[in-house]
Structures are given as structure tokens and as C-alpha cells.
């Protein structure tokens with residue numbers, strides 16, 4: 001008889017795990033997926049495209065209902081898991097039902113952080129995490145409401161771009177002195193800023209949110225230096241927090257995320273965690289690729305094969321507000337490293353490759369990202385690059401041609 005395997009969360013990590021399990025352990029488990037959002041799993045990354053009007057909410061579904069049923073998966077969506085009884089191996093869900101499991105996988109993702117400032121909970125303050133948020137933001141934009149987006153990372157830029165494209169006047173405020181400071185060095189961030197500003201978005205750096213102005217509804221944002229920006233809505237896009245409450249209340253070890261070992265197992269036997277809710281070797285990844293790698297490893301492990309997860313080399317390769325951006329590895333460099341840089345501001349291009357001991361260790365690209373995956377492979381495989389160094393900046397085909405010559 002198939003063992004009951006229950007997955008909590010119906011997001012991107014859950015969908016990938018089911019996909020991988022179907023490949024390597026078909027029939028071994030009777031899988032049930034419990035998801036709070038009232039719809040089939042969708043590609044959360046593409047919420048930005050939905051907001052920008054480039055695709056529709058229906059078109060971002062990861063798999064049709066038939067795909068899940070063909071794999072024998074019991075899907076309960078619109079259903080929140082409320083407690084784990086570790087000793088009895090039961091999951092409790094809203095409404096009181098208890099679902100027995102032999103293996104449990106937590107894929108509860110993250111929630112958007114709301115800044116702890118006065119006014120943060122009044123009407124007109126929103127976040128950008130799920131498809132309900134996008135519906136709300138699209139409604140704001142259709143009324144051409146003035147919006148302040150708090151946060152100049154990927155999410156803030158995407159929210160600002162989508163809202164501006166949909167017709168809202170947008171001001172983006174960011175605490176740091178440059179955009180996407182975790183992915184970009186100063187010249188790349190400055191170029192990105194000017195390219196985004198060309199799309200009609202006002203950007204204020206070094207801007208510390210002191211409070212949201214308004215009695216019952218948002219009227220604006222006041223900064224710590226006294227400046228005030230009038231607006232009818234505020235979007236918080238200043239970070240995420242892993243959803244760990246379910247694990248914590250069950251007595252499972254939690255740090256920032258749910259702590260897992262190299263088998264993605266928590267400190268409770270047969271209870272695993274992957275995706276944004278998990279913390280592996282001290283790292284909570286906020287990106288989809290590590291979640292997919294973890295799903296692949298966990299499926300193999302659950303199929304009885306040898307498999308372990310050693311962490312992911314994080315790369316950012318995406319369109320931010322319509323601008324192609326790639327960043328990977330140690331893109332700042334340090335003592336003993338050297339950087340090759342090519343800039344063409346008018347064409348909106350910036351390329352930086354960081355080399356240590358004859359190996360590529362990091363890269364940042366703005367505009368022309370055609371060779372991003374090749375650079376990522378060089379970083380991940382730590383190949384010696386002396387023989388291609390002269391042409392490496394100009395892309396894979398030229399560099400490999402001169403290596404062969």
C-alpha cells in the first residue's frame with residue numbers, strides 16, 4: 001500500500017516536488033497537498049508580468065487540474081494547515097479535519113514584511129506576494145491612484161514598474177544608497193536607476209520611512225528627514241519572512257527559517273521542509289531555483305536513493321522593470337581579485353566579470369545578458385579561464401573560438 005505523504009503549501013516548491021516524485025517514486029506514496037491559497041499552484045515569479053499586463057492570472061498556472069489528478073494527488077486548496085501533531089503523525093487543517101501522514105513536507109513559503117512604522121496597518125497599505133495582492137494593485141492602478149512603493153529590491157522595482165505601466169504615478173523609496181544592493185555594485189545600480197527613471201518612475205534613495213500619513217486611509221508617506229510624499233496607496237516590498245509558525249508551534253527547530261539538514265529533514269523524524277520556508281546551513285533562499293534544487297534532492301531521497309543537498313550558487317537572472325539584469329557569485333570581489341568592466345551607458349549596457357586566481361568568481365550584467373548562463377556555468381564549475389580571458393567579456397562564442405585557435 002502507498003505511504004501517505006502530505007505536503008503543506010501549494011506553491012512553486014510543492015509543484016516541483018510532486019513533479020520529481022512522480023518521476024522517481026511513482027506509486028510509492030499517496031500524496032496530498034494542502035494549500036491555503038484558493039487556486040491551483042501558479043508561477044509566482046510571473047505575478048510581476050500579470051501586474052504589468054503582459055500575461056493574465058489564468059495563464060500563470062503551473063499545471064492544469066488534470067495533471068495533478070493523473071498523478072493521483074489529492075489537492076485541498078483554500079485550506080489552511082493549523083497544527084502538526086508530531087507524535088501522532090497527523091496534520092490538523094482549518095475546520096478540524098486531521099490528516100495522517102507517514103512523511104510530511106513543509107513548503108509554506110514566505111510572507112511579505114510590513115515595516116514596523118506608525119500607520120502601517122491603515123487602509124491603503126498593501127503587499128505584493130500573491131495573486132490576491134495583484135488583483136488589489138491592478139484595481140488601484142485602474143483608478144490612477146498615486147502610489148509609494150517602499151523597497152528598491154527586485155520586488156519593489158517590479159511592483160513600481162507594473163503599477164506605472166498600468167497608469168499609476170509611482171514613487172519608489174529605498175533605504176539604501178543604491179537599488180538592489182544585494183545583487184548589484186554601484187555602477188550597475190546607477191545604470192538601472194536611470195533606465196527605470198526613464199519609464200516615468202520617481203526613485204528616492206537613502207529614504208527612511210518614518211510613518212504612513214493618514215487617519216483611516218493613506219494620504220502619504222513621511223520620511224525620517226521630514227520630506228512628505230503624497231499618495232493614496234503604499235506598497236511594502238521591503239523584504240520577506242519565512243512562514244515558520246506551523247513548525248515552531250509543533251516544537252520543530254526554527255531559526256530564521258525551518259532548520260533542515262542535507263536531506264532537507266527537520267529535527268523531527270520524517271518531517272521535511274523545502275523552498276523559502278527552509279533554512280539550510282544558515283541560509284534561507286528567497287529565489288525559486290534553490291527551491292527547485294531542494295525539491296529534486298528531496299524526491300530522490302524519499303525514493304530511497306542516495307541524495308543530499310549542499311546548498312545553491314545563487315544567481316539573479318531576470319528582467320527588472322523591463323531591464324535585463326544578471327548577477328551571480330562574488331560580484332564585488334575583494335583583495336586579490338581583479339575586475340574586467342565594460343560600460344556603454346547610452347546603450348544601457350554594463351558588464352563586470354570578477355576573477356580570482358584565474359577563475360571567474362562573480363559577474364554583473366545589465367542590458368546584454370545573452371551570455372549569462374555561460375558565465376554562471378564558469379562560476380559554478382570553477383574552470384580555469386586564463387586561455388579565454390582576453391575574449392571572455394565578449395561572450396561565449398568569441399571566447400571559445402579564440403581558445404580553439
Ligand SMILES: Cc1cc2nc3c(=O)[nH]c(=O)nc-3n(C[C@H](O)[C@H](O)[C@H](O)COP(=O)(O)OP(=O)(O)OC[C@H]3O[C@@H](n4cnc5c(N)ncnc54)[C@H](O)[C@@H]3O)c2cc1C
Pocket residue numbers: 008009010011012013014034035036037044045046047048079080081082107108109110128129130155158243246274275276277285286287288289291318
Ligand atoms: C512578485 C514576485 C516576483 C518574484 N520574482 C522572482 C524571480 O524573478 N526569480 C526568482 O528566483 N524568484 C522570484 N520570486 C520568489 C519566488 O516566487 C519564490 O522563491 C518561490 O515562489 C518560492 O516557492 P515556495 O513554494 O517556497 O513558496 P510559495 O510559492 O510562496 O508557496 C508557499 C505556499 O504555501 C502556502 N501556505 C503557507 N502557509 C500555509 C499553511 N499553514 N497551510 C496551507 N498553505 C500554506 C502559501 O499560501 C503559498 O501558496 C518572486 C516572488 C514574487 C512574490
